[in-house]
Amino acid sequence: MLRGSYLRLISLTILLIALPEEFAARDYEGYQLLEVIPKTESDVRTIANLPNALGEHLDFWKESRAIDQPTEIFLSPESKSRVVKYLKDNSIAEYRTKIENVGEIVQADALDTPRPPPSAARDEQVRPFDINSFDFNEYHSHAEINDYLKFVATNKSKFVDIKSMGISHEGRQMSYLKIGYPSNEPKNAFFVDAGIHAREWITPAVALHFINELVTNPELTVLLENIDVYVLPSVNPDGYEYSRNSERLWRKSRSGPRGAEGCYGVDPNRNFDFYWGYSGVSHDPCSEIYCGPEALSESECQHLTDFLLQHNDTIKAYVTLHSYGNLIIHPWGHKSNAVPDDVNDIIRVGTQMARVIREAGGPEFTVGTGPDILYEVSGSSQDFAKHVGIKYAYTMELTNTPTGFILPKSRIAHTAGHILPALFVVAEEVRNTDADNTHENIIN
Incomplete structure (x- = not known):
């Protein structure tokens, strides 16, 4: 199992080295997907207002417009702490990290899909x-x-x-x-x-x-x-x-x-x-x-x-x-x-x-x-x-x-x-x- 993981890591490294610098793939290491579930209409509005409240560009993979429908937000490590603080400050308690490290999934995906430099x-x-x-x-x-x-x-x-x-x-x-x-x-x-x-x-x-x-x-x-x-x-x-x-x-x-x-x-x-x-x-x-x-x-x-x-x-x-x-x-x-x-x-x-x-x-x-x-x-x-x-x-x-x-x-x-x-x-x-x-x- 360890040997297979090691070989995959070597393959990914070779892939990245082989690409011209302008085509080197972003790795998304440490990025997470946060799932937030609104329990009230006020929660729905509060979650929707996140980008304005924090003054940040946030990438919503899914957005909720109803109670109990999950919102999914793609976050950098820096943004996650600010978003979680905002949720806590607004008494929104139901949230969880859906993907711990998006970078791992992206790296596995890169190995699974051959990609020559674009032209x-x-x-x-x-x-x-x-x-x-x-x-x-x-x-x-x-x-x-x-x-x-x-x-x-x-x-x-x-x-x-x-x-x-x-x-x-x-x-x-x-x-x-x-x-x-x-x-x-x-x-x-x-x-x-x-x-x-x-x-x-x-x-x-x-x-x-x-x-x-x-x-x-x-x-x-x-x-x-x-x-x-x-x-x-x-x-x-x-x-x-x-x-x-x-x-x-x-x-x-x-x-x-x-x-x-x-x-x-x-x-x-x-x-x-x-x-x-x-x-x-x-x-x-x-x-x-x-x-x-x-x-x-x-x-x-x-x-x-x-x-x-x-x-x-x-x-x-x-x-x-x-x-x-x-x-x-x-x-x-x-x-x-x-x-x-x-x-x-x-x-x-x-x-x-x-x-x-x-x-x-x-x-x-x-x-x-x-x-x-x-x-x-x-x-x-x-x-x-x-x-x-x-x-x-x-x-x-x-x-x-x-x-x-x-x-x-x-x-x-x-x-x-x-x-x-x-x-x-x-x-x-x-x-x-x-x-x-x-x-x-x-x-x-």
Whole structure:
């Protein structure tokens, strides 16, 4: 046992030495994940006010909006003592250290996932691709993901096309697949994306499982004769690659630097042009929830916006994959007690999604608006999709885990196994939706 641990430590040391200095991975040694459970409404408000009260940038992995729902806060050793003092001073007694040393988990994760130094130019190099050696239960690089998409489009060319949504800030292709048999008549479409937050590695992995099922399962032929499915596995490729090579828990895009401290990145899911900057955001460039200097400041968000506007006459459903929380979130997110006029249809489908997840052996998923079951957030891709006329728009916060965003790759297949049935519920709803269906997205 000791020998194995020693060899792993040597391997990690060699990995870090081999990387150029600018790509050396942050180790997060001594960082902890603190779980706090509010017992009163006053506790909920007190916990939410933590960043303002301490004047610090705190990284909330989960936020509570209700009594007995845990909040999870990622803390440096220095911040932990201040946060604990604040909790004690405000008579909040129910808290515990959920992860004693995040650095240990990150180091183990680094050994488990090979990562060459990042390069947008390297991403575009032509490499031999062997589908037999492509492991769907691995966290692949952006380049490997694009290689797989190219392979599928080449080998399933009768009903699969690969296209680029645009170029990221650092020059990476935002490749997506259009999956569906040609038709002389207009077809409804279903759009799925993943990876908008860099550290949520499970989401591109689930998107690849979804693609594989669509292109290899002959029972889906009838579905694909009737609808098209668009899949964009990585909305934020620059952030994703940065999280793979430098900071595993990086969340934002990679634009910048901005502000006096020269901070990088914008939260892409707060950068869309619908109630941008209204609520649940920060205007501080160093914040994890920085909404950007203006709506659509991020090229990745602009490209996705352009695509949705170009196809909003045919796209009837939009699902964006996030982690984590066991949640199916629907509009609107910018304020409490606001729902679209067709909310009953949206809840009906969301409830069916939760049911099939449970039937597939997954956990119980909660369905509701962000303010009701998570928190207020404005400028999200989900709300923008609904705003431009896409009837069904959901954010899926995938399965809770003991290690937060650092989900072992051994859990990829299990997670995909209960998420894919929910995606096919939406696909069938798209198939059965009137192609001429139009609606007003009224905010009630």
